[in-house]
């Protein structure tokens with residue numbers, strides 16, 4: 479059994495994907511071909527915002543955002559302690575200090591209490607300027623944007639949505655990828671909307687920001703790529719990746735519906751055995767992953783071993799909280815204990831999940847888990 483069956487999705491969309499790839503090969507417009515602009519328009523339309531700027535990965539989308547806002551030396555960027563390193567790695571590389579916040583014990587998203595404590599701690603220390611909050615839609619579950627918006631306003635902070643795992647999700651009827659001042663997403667193959675390599679996008683409502691991002695993703699270009707007016711990157715979205723994603727985007731909402739059905743089946747069958755995902759009232763998760771919590775690390779490891787024996791793969795997202803990473807060892811921790819994040823990292827495991835997971839496989843997974 480595959481953890482995420484990308485092959486089954488390819489089989490379902492094979493005709494359109496093959497045709498689109500062949501068209502790019504025949505037209506040989508590999509860099510910034512027309513499919514990139516078409517995909518950007520369709521994605522923006524899907525999200526209900528004016529602009530999507532395609533780029534080379536989710537990490538680069540975040541870097542482009544940090545560069546566009548001039549985030550760097552002397553700035554503090556607040557981020558959940560449970561995320562993928564790329565949420566803040568580019569800000570750190572640009573000289574800013576990541577300040578990690580504990581997660582909420584139910585949603586596993588950034589805890590607004592911890593965030594406020596950390597903002598106050600940074601202000602009290604007086605060494606860095608609180609600059610931005612990076613909210614992550616962790617494993618597809620939308621962050622609490624009403625509360626985060628209030629905090630961002632109160633402390634005059636930029637609110638950046640890291641929607642790498644959140645495309646297809648929504649919060650109070652609004653799609654993830656549209657929250658805060660600006661958002662980034664990833665098209666890593668296993669994401670809810672994935673390509674066949676690396677890809678990402680920045681999502682914005684501002685035409686001025688769109689133009690700046692378009693310049694930054696092509697070496698800080700001015701009127702042409704040989705007229706460089708600022709320091710930028712080579713961070714374009716490949717034409718082939720855009721062509722691959724056009725049919726995938728067209729069926730994303732159907733896949734998200736299917737994900738809700740499978741998650742509901744898992745939830746019902748497993749709720750008395752494990753801690754199941756908690757999705758806030760008004761939120762729809764993209765279920766980028768379906769994660770369960772065991773009682774403790776020991777039980778989690780036993781369960782994973784048992785599933786492995788039965789040929790059922792599992793993955794832990796993520797085993798190591800950010801504050802514990804060697805790369806961030808010297809960063810300001812503000813005296814937080816990160817107890818929710820540590821408990822989550824010790825107990826979480828994700829089971830096979832995708833819109834194409836067969837009913838038989840779902841049953842096998844449920845039956846094996848229920849025997850624990």
Ligand SMILES: Cc1ncc(COP(=O)(O)O)c(C=O)c1O
Nearest residue numbers: 535536537562564565642664666
């Ligand atoms: C929360 C989060 N942020 C950023 C990224 C980076 O995306 P990419 O792998 O496309 O660079 C990822 C990808 O795993 C992610 O999960």
